[in-house]
Amino acid sequence: MITSIVKKVKKKYNVDIDVTLTDRSVILKGEMSDWKDIVDVGKMFVDKKSNRRVVNDIVLKGYVPSKEYLPDIRDDSLQDTRWNVVVIGAGIIGCSVARELSQLNASVLVVEKHSDVAHGASGANDGMVHAGIDLKGKSLKLHYVVRGNAMYGKVCEQLGVDFRRDGQYVIFKDRLMRFLAKSMLVRARKHNIPSVTIIGKEMARLEPAVASYCKGALRIGSTGAVSPYKLTIAYAENACTNGVKFSFDTAVQSMVRVGRRVTAVVTNRGTLFADVVINCAGVFADKVAEMAQDRYFSIHPRKGTDLLLDKNAPDLPQHAISLSPTLKGMRANKNTKGGGIVITVDGNVLLGPDAIETPEREDVSTTQQSVDNVFNKQKLCFPPLQKSSVIAYFSGVRASTYEEDFIIERSGEVDNLIHVAGIQSPGLTAAPAIALDVKEMAVSALKDSGVDVTYKQNWQPVRKPPVCIRQLDRQTQQKYISQNPDYGTIVCRCEEVSLGEIKDAVNNNLGVATVDGVKRRVRAGMGRCQGGFCMPVVMKTIAQCKKTDISQVRKGDIGSNLCYGEIKDKYRREE
Amino acid sequence: MAFYDIIVIGGGPAGLSAVLRADKSGKKTLLIEREGRLGGILKQCIHDGFGVIRFGEKLSGPEYAERFTALLKSSNVQVSLWSFVTDIQHKAEDGFTVTYLCRDGVKQAQCKKIILATGCRERTRNQIFVQGDRGAGVFTAGTAQNLVNLEGVMPGRKCVILGSGDIGLIMARRLTLEGATVEGVYEAKSTPSGLPRNIHQCLEDFNIPLHLSTTVTRVLGDRRVEAVEICQVDKQMRPVKGTEKIVDCDCLILAVGLIPENEIATALGVQLDKRTKGPLVDQNLETMRTGIFCCGNALHVNDLVDYVSESGETAADGSCSERSGRCLIDIVADKAFSYNVPQKININDRRDKTILYFRSADIVTDKKVAVYIDGNCVFSKKFLHLSPPEMQRITVDLSSATSRKSRIELRMED
Numbered sequence: 001m002i003t004s005i006v007k008k009v010k011k012k013y014n015v016d017i018d019v020t021l022t023d024r025s026v027i028l029k030g031e032m033s034d035w036k037d038i039v040d041v042g043k044m045f046v047d048k049k050s051n052r053r054v055v056n057d058i059v060l061k062g063y064v065p066s067k068e069y070l071p072d073i074r075d076d077s078l079q080d081t082r083w084n085v086v087v088i089g090a091g092i093i094g095c096s097v098a099r100e101l102s103q104l105n106a107s108v109l110v111v112e113k114h115s116d117v118a119h120g121a122s123g124a125n126d127g128m129v130h131a132g133i134d135l136k137g138k139s140l141k142l143h144y145v146v147r148g149n150a151m152y153g154k155v156c157e158q159l160g161v162d163f164r165r166d167g168q169y170v171i172f173k174d175r176l177m178r179f180l181a182k183s184m185l186v187r188a189r190k191h192n193i194p195s196v197t198i199i200g201k202e203m204a205r206l207e208p209a210v211a212s213y214c215k216g217a218l219r220i221g222s223t224g225a226v227s228p229y230k231l232t233i234a235y236a237e238n239a240c241t242n243g244v245k246f247s248f249d250t251a252v253q254s255m256v257r258v259g260r261r262v263t264a265v266v267t268n269r270g271t272l273f274a275d276v277v278i279n280c281a282g283v284f285a286d287k288v289a290e291m292a293q294d295r296y297f298s299i300h301p302r303k304g305t306d307l308l309l310d311k312n313a314p315d316l317p318q319h320a321i322s323l324s325p326t327l328k329g330m331r332a333n334k335n336t337k338g339g340g341i342v343i344t345v346d347g348n349v350l351l352g353p354d355a356i357e358t359p360e361r362e363d364v365s366t367t368q369q370s371v372d373n374v375f376n377k378q379k380l381c382f383p384p385l386q387k388s389s390v391i392a393y394f395s396g397v398r399a400s401t402y403e404e405d406f407i408i409e410r411s412g413e414v415d416n417l418i419h420v421a422g423i424q425s426p427g428l429t430a431a432p433a434i435a436l437d438v439k440e441m442a443v444s445a446l447k448d449s450g451v452d453v454t455y456k457q458n459w460q461p462v463r464k465p466p467v468c469i470r471q472l473d474r475q476t477q478q479k480y481i482s483q484n485p486d487y488g489t490i491v492c493r494c495e496e497v498s499l500g501e502i503k504d505a506v507n508n509n510l511g512v513a514t515v516d517g518v519k520r521r522v523r524a525g526m527g528r529c530q531g532g533f534c535m536p537v538v539m540k541t542i543a544q545c546k547k548t549d550i551s552q553v554r555k556g557d558i559g560s561n562l563c564y565g566e567i568k569d570k571y572r573r574e575e
Numbered sequence: 576m577a578f579y580d581i582i583v584i585g586g587g588p589a590g591l592s593a594v595l596r597a598d599k600s601g602k603k604t605l606l607i608e609r610e611g612r613l614g615g616i617l618k619q620c621i622h623d624g625f626g627v628i629r630f631g632e633k634l635s636g637p638e639y640a641e642r643f644t645a646l647l648k649s650s651n652v653q654v655s656l657w658s659f660v661t662d663i664q665h666k667a668e669d670g671f672t673v674t675y676l677c678r679d680g681v682k683q684a685q686c687k688k689i690i691l692a693t694g695c696r697e698r699t700r701n702q703i704f705v706q707g708d709r710g711a712g713v714f715t716a717g718t719a720q721n722l723v724n725l726e727g728v729m730p731g732r733k734c735v736i737l738g739s740g741d742i743g744l745i746m747a748r749r750l751t752l753e754g755a756t757v758e759g760v761y762e763a764k765s766t767p768s769g770l771p772r773n774i775h776q777c778l779e780d781f782n783i784p785l786h787l788s789t790t791v792t793r794v795l796g797d798r799r800v801e802a803v804e805i806c807q808v809d810k811q812m813r814p815v816k817g818t819e820k821i822v823d824c825d826c827l828i829l830a831v832g833l834i835p836e837n838e839i840a841t842a843l844g845v846q847l848d849k850r851t852k853g854p855l856v857d858q859n860l861e862t863m864r865t866g867i868f869c870c871g872n873a874l875h876v877n878d879l880v881d882y883v884s885e886s887g888e889t890a891a892d893g894s895c896s897e898r899s900g901r902c903l904i905d906i907v908a909d910k911a912f913s914y915n916v917p918q919k920i921n922i923n924d925r926r927d928k929t930i931l932y933f934r935s936a937d938i939v940t941d942k943k944v945a946v947y948i949d950g951n952c953v954f955s956k957k958f959l960h961l962s963p964p965e966m967q968r969i970t971v972d973l974s975s976a977t978s979r980k981s982r983i984e985l986r987m988e989d
Contacts, residue, residue: 069797312841365708365797392701394709469676470661478680485678490609490659493838498676530699532715536722550728555711559798562711563728564825567753 079270094280096435102242113251124396129224144430160465195221285421304353313389494527587615589871590692592887614640712800731826743830859893911987
């Protein structure tokens, strides 16, 4: 079996791949000159029937990996601290897991190397809460996406996060697809995906701009929209309220493993001790596994770019729509649904994402090529789209395994290590369900470590939603402003965000006080002027609230200060 | 609920002159300003050159604003600061009901006429598709100006400026004076976008190089800007492969154009001009929705504040006079003009001293600008030099356009 694949690779790419089989992995070694080929070779060795996962160590010829981001800070704030559970990574997974763990009478620490939660893929996500209709067969993805989707209404209500379930439409260009879509109805029933129907002419009535080509559509009623970073923030804040500690600018650098246990975790803020370690490190999950000498899977980064349109732009679609793949496309079996048009929970139209395999785990720079490709592709779906309506675009990197499925399990080799890895799309949808199971795994791992945990009597699952003046009726606005006049001072004119809301955002319980942090929490700077007017006020507010100098105010991570001290005089004296 | 004849939205130069003029005509007025001080963007424009036409002297921005705010004290104008309009409703019997938030709560006021003087905003990096990393250090010129002049902090030490718009040029000089190095000003077009006087006074006098037909294609630096990639562009403004060059810097400042702020106008269903991105107006600067006027940079982006103030007064005069039923005809401009304001003429109203603002589409020399009504030339003026950055103003007698079938043409001739 393996030999025949090696032969196939030799024939197709003219390279010799060295293959090692272990109980849990098939490890590939070699050198190739094209990254995409390396990924393709990795995929060739996927065998879903076996328990072996692909560890692809084929290197790219001449490629020097970029330096990994490490926060430029070193202290002993965590030195010799002891925790029942340490969660590595504060994306949607780390934060949702932390929130479920906060039900326990246990000490929980989340370490995150960036300065805020949702820095990676969770912050650069289109926010679609998927139904899971595109998932076939048995997979963890399917299992968790269907459960997670069903949990969204309640979770978002508890956490005070906006959520809308407006459904999505997959449009058919030819009548044949309409016929084939009937198999989708069967699949939906089998997988417990509710409200899936096929519609005909109604689609053109809902979105007249698609009338020219639309031959019907698959309506998926359970698809929803959420702000991925606001949900992550809400999970983290609620976890924090319930006693979970967060340490930002904290990178895990190594682990001490003794026998079948991780005994210590070494960070730039000191060495700490944990009964149980949970790996939620996203694109670095395999690296974290390696630190515990437990690397039995590979993450191959896959970059995607999304485009955000101005709410006030003319000729915008009103519904989440995408083009159904053609038969040809279906045969090509791509790993992305090819993106689509999403209506974000904040009411913007979002286009995207694309899918580009890359060896770079942290490169979220945008390229004109991706921006153009995403735009042109979605223009096919909705012809009136105008490029001048684009107000922002951003990239994120998906953490994919070669099996293209989630890994959610206690390690087979390290008793107190849990991996929550390979959580790419639809990981956001799956997160609430994943978090519940991971909490159970942590409880049993703690038990195995001799720690019997109990549940808190006073756990507070409800997070009060932040004040959002623009969403309130006049009486309520009046009430808030009379209590605090800052709620009546609008600072971000595009998104109508008041000074009071900005102060609330700066004073969050996680202690995050950055301009990007404010932007994500209350949308100041997210509108069409992209912070041109409000950024100086936000900077000043952060400086005031944190009693620091304005030149200490950062956009995001350490080193991202927005300005350099006072003008001329002081600036020259300092030099 | 308080009642006013006229509510002016925006307390910058356009709104200030509009509200003072309306007050002078004996109207009961309210000025709504979203910031804590009047003057709009003038507050941060500490360079001189304001008011040469209007006052015959070179004033700084704050001084220019002060000329107007000083008059407010002796006027009956009511001013509401830190006030942000959230909604405007119109009913035939009550006129307009304006809802706004301020530090006292949610307020409502009624009025017969509204003057929009909401100014403009800057184009952002995303609108011109600058790619690359997203570190700190990319600012629009206006934001950089705010940081330097109002907050007193340095946005960068080694700056690259993209776009040769006036604020970009002024910031090149300002940052140099404050001890920063300006590596150069890059302009994708083959000609500068700013006024010639700013090219001389802000760049040449400080030995700051201006690179035409060159743009910034990429930003490098994921935490703070470390460098930008510049690239030459062809006539269609497309980057030319192989001309990429990395320029080290810690700051990228964008002066790539201004866009009239029309959120309120759009919400009111006011029809916009695709060319100016501001409302379509008649000679009284009344928009296509009767009772709503627009002036200053919200109407079209001006290059001199003097004309901004003038348009405020035109709008105020228009809103103070009562007239019945408009009959609007278009001013048809040929392709040599990038736009003209007003775009329409109400032939049921005075039009003997119509002020017409325009910009040429290209740089041209020795041209005649002529206005024809039904084929008869009613105005003609020779211009030695016309260029898109320089807005022009002419006063034209359009009285002979008397019927809805009259044709008013704006032509460029040899």
